[in-house]
Amino acid sequence: ISCGVVIVAAGRGERAGAHAEGPKQYRRIGGRPVIAHTLDLFLAWSPACHIVAVIHPDDEALFASARPDCDRLSVVHGGATRQQSVLAGLEALAASGISHVLIQDAVRPFVEPAILERTLAAFRTGAEAVLPVVAVADTLKRADANGHVAETVSRAGLFAAQTPQSFRYPTILEAHRRAAASGRGDFTDDAAIAEWAGVRVQLVEGSAGNVKLTLQKDIAMADQRLSSALP
Numbered sequence: 001i002s003c004g005v006v007i008v009a010a011g012r013g014e015r016a017g018a019h020a021e022g023p024k025q026y027r028r029i030g031g032r033p034v035i036a037h038t039l040d041l042f043l044a045w046s047p048a049c050h051i052v053a054v055i056h057p058d059d060e061a062l063f064a065s066a067r068p069d070c071d072r073l074s075v076v077h078g079g080a081t082r083q084q085s086v087l088a089g090l091e092a093l094a095a096s097g098i099s100h101v102l103i104q105d106a107v108r109p110f111v112e113p114a115i116l117e118r119t120l121a122a123f124r125t126g127a128e129a130v131l132p133v134v135a136v137a138d139t140l141k142r143a144d145a146n147g148h149v150a151e152t153v154s155r156a157g158l159f160a161a162q163t164p165q166s167f168r169y170p171t172i173l174e175a176h177r178r179a180a181a182s183g184r185g186d187f188t189d190d191a192a193i194a195e196w197a198g199v200r201v202q203l204v205e206g207s208a209g210n211v212k213l214t215l216q217k218d219i220a221m222a223d224q225r226l227s228s229a230l231p
């Protein structure tokens with residue numbers, strides 16, 4: 001098994017609000033940009049042979065100052081949607097000879113090595129697609145158009161999807177290419193593209209700490225979490 005990694009970081013981060021440090025993947029937590037934490041984690045994980053960061057063309061300078069100096073890391077430009085950005089990253093690995101690929105949101109800087117190891121273990125037993133999840137803890141309500149509860153939804157069998165979402169490389173490259181060619185540009189994650197292509201997706205345990213930084217408050221909490229961990 002040889003693993004490539006695609007780290008998508010080409011979003012504009014609009015839900016987190018504008019900030020002088022740039023989009024949320026470049027905001028500083030624990031004194032360093034979010035994406036630097038994410039890159040370090042994958043660079044330290046030895047099965048990751050090659051890493052592609054997918055960035056926005058406007059963020060060249062931001063990325064250059066955030067990136068570690070490492071020749072296993074290359075950079076390509078993303079697209080208007082996450083789906084397009086992932087495909088750009090996958091295409092960039094076409095000549096690399098990898099057998100598997102992990103696709104990670106730059107804005108999940110707390111992914112744990114244990115999740116990566118569970119993914120690798122699933123690959124070794126033949127999984128084509130691996131998705132880390134956590135069980136939904138809250139009681140779920142469906143709302144009506146007037147902001148009232150229409151019904152309580154059973155949470156039995158419901159999980160929240162995390163990243164990295166990981167695949168046999170030829171399988172996900174083909175599925176992504178087919179989705180793009182058939183005009184399906186509305187997938188919000190890569191497991192959904194695999195499902196659409198008829199690939200069985202194996203669930204592995206994610207972790208509550210592997211949060212996605214979406215809003216300003218998420219960034220503030222992440223910063224606090226890292227700062228309080230300092231000696």
Ligand code: C5P
Nearest residue numbers: 008009010011079080081082085106107
């Ligand atoms: O916007 P959202 O929070 O879903 O983005 C998840 C990840 O996808 C982020 O790391 C973001 O930078 C990336 N993304 C991207 N290209 C886009 C939109 C999002 O690489 N056009």
